[in-house]
Amino acid sequence: MANSNHRAGSTTERFSQVGFIIAAIGSSVGLGNLWKFPYITGENGGAAFFLLFIVCLILVGLPVLLAELAIGRSGRASAASSFVRLGGGPVWRGAGLLQVLTPFLILSFYIIVVGWTLHYSILAFSGQLFANDDFGSTFTAFSSSYWPLIWQAVSMVLVGWVIAKGVSAGIEKFNKILIPAMAVLLVLLMIRSLTLPGASEGVSFFLQPDFSELSPESALIALGHAFFSLSLGMGILMTYGAYVDKRQSLGTATVAIGAGDLIYALIAGLIIFPTTFSFGIAPDEGASLVFIALPAAFSAMPLGWLFGGLFFVLLAIAAITSAVSILEVPVAFAKEQWGWSRTRSVWTVAVICFLFGVPLGLSNGLVPGLMIGGRNLFDWIDFITSNILLPLIGVLIAIFAGYRWKNVAEASGLRSSWFRLWLFSLRYIAPILMLFVLLYTSGVLRL
Numbered sequence: 384m385a386n387s388n389h390r391a392g393s394t395t396e397r398f399s400q401v402g403f404i405i406a407a408i409g410s411s412v413g414l415g416n417l418w419k420f421p422y423i424t425g426e427n428g429g430a431a432f433f434l435l436f437i438v439c440l441i442l443v444g445l446p447v448l449l450a451e452l453a454i455g456r457s458g459r460a461s462a463a464s465s466f467v468r469l470g471g472g473p474v475w476r477g478a479g480l481l482q483v484l485t486p487f488l489i490l491s492f493y494i495i496v497v498g499w500t501l502h503y504s505i506l507a508f509s510g511q512l513f514a515n516d517d518f519g520s521t522f523t524a525f526s527s528s529y530w531p532l533i534w535q536a537v538s539m540v541l542v543g544w545v546i547a548k549g550v551s552a553g554i555e556k557f558n559k560i561l562i563p564a565m566a567v568l569l570v571l572l573m574i575r576s577l578t579l580p581g582a583s584e585g586v587s588f589f590l591q592p593d594f595s596e597l598s599p600e601s602a603l604i605a606l607g608h609a610f611f612s613l614s615l616g617m618g619i620l621m622t623y624g625a626y627v628d629k630r631q632s633l634g635t636a637t638v639a640i641g642a643g644d645l646i647y648a649l650i651a652g653l654i655i656f657p658t659t660f661s662f663g664i665a666p667d668e669g670a671s672l673v674f675i676a677l678p679a680a681f682s683a684m685p686l687g688w689l690f691g692g693l694f695f696v697l698l699a700i701a702a703i704t705s706a707v708s709i710l711e712v713p714v715a716f717a718k719e720q721w722g723w724s725r726t727r728s729v730w731t732v733a734v735i736c737f738l739f740g741v742p743l744g745l746s747n748g749l750v751p752g753l754m755i756g757g758r759n760l761f762d763w764i765d766f767i768t769s770n771i772l773l774p775l776i777g778v779l780i781a782i783f784a785g786y787r788w789k790n791v792a793e794a795s796g797l798r799s800s801w802f803r804l805w806l807f808s809l810r811y812i813a814p815i816l817m818l819f820v821l822l823y824t825s826g827v828l829r830l
């Protein structure tokens with residue numbers, strides 16, 4: 384990348400200090416917090432798992448998060464080039480490219496789910512969702528119609544529109560409006576769920592510590608989720624890091640982002656379990672939790688259309704602010720690599736990503752035959768990215784910052800005692816634990 388384009392291409396766009404933290408929280412708070420975290424916590428020993436999750440966040444998540452930010456800010460380039468700019472050779476160019484490919488693949492299926500949340504917001508507010516009690520069939524009928532495809536396109540246009548406005552007028556402004564709105568919705572829904580009859584049973588399931596449920600497997604699940612939840616390994620924080628002011632404390636930002644992610648996850652659990660338990664509905668995870676189990680609970684409560692509608696808006700906000708952050712990664716790459724304008728980069732990437740996602744969306748319902756080895760295309764891309772590419776990139780980032788990068792101390796801006804702890808994690812804890820996660824999630828290691 385020694386062309387003039389690249390040299391001239393040092394990013395000049397910047398976040399404000401607060402804007403950056405809010406945008407990073409917007410990225411980290413996503414479907415992972417709302418439809419995955421509560422369930423895996425409830426299944427793996429409640430508060431015991433929550434504590435384990437916090438330990439993983441501190442030992443591995445935050446160190447890698449800080450490494451991504453520091454690399455991004457020092458490289459002032461796209462996620463594909465920062466390693467190289469900081470002294471990495473061709474192998475690191477490959478690692479950088481992987482960091483751009485992975486978010487592209489994730490966005491191709493995540494944007495489909497963004498579309499589902501928008502569709503369900505409208506269904507709930509219009510009351511149509513509650514016209515029929517069989518929420519499983521409603522979801523199947525929706526999945527096998529053309530609607531998901533239309534919503535997929537609408538969602539991509541929406542996310543592209545935000546990114547096209549730029550870092551400060553687009554990403555930052557959008558998050559500054561939506562993240563506080565999301566906080567209000569969360570608190571409102573939490574109050575509603577905690578005041579339902581029998582809510583305490585749900586709270587106990589979520590938070591009562593049961594250390595006997597913890598296993599080595601829970602540790603790997605907690606670690607993998609800490610990583611996903613902070614949006615690590617997706618090139619996002621490296622790309623955002625390139626827009627961070629040089630006076631901003633990265634250590635403080637890291638802690639603020641981690642705390643924000645944790646608080647939003649905790650409140651999500653305090654909404655989901657009291658709601659499902661109060662109506663005797665088995666909590667599930669993923670799509671069946673939010674599109675089947677929760678609508679059943681909302682339909683049974685007074686003003687369910689309102690609370691259900693607000694819940695889907697909450698979900699849509701969480702998903703869109705994450706999708707915005709991930710689209711910026713390939714867009715920053717396209718701008719840098721081909722010298723395109725932001726607008727051209729956004730719409731080129733958005734169209735290609737949408738087209739790539741069409742068969743994935745179809746494989747979910749309309750064309751059920753789009754399967755390979757018992758898994759549909761949507762699930763394959765989810766599996767490959769979440770279980771293989773993300774932990775692999777995590778290992779690479781820790782190795783780069785821990786062993787390869789000469790300027791790491793200065794770039795981190797940490798005081799020497801914190802720096803030593805950070806480097807210790809990057810050298811000895813994060814890469815080894817992430818390697819275990821990789822072996823476990825890819826199916827090589829069985830527990």
Ligand code: PFF
Nearest residue numbers: 411413414415612614705709
């Ligand atoms: N931290 C995000 C979440 O919990 O959903 C991870 C993420 C996924 C970010 C997909 C962005 C994205 F497009």
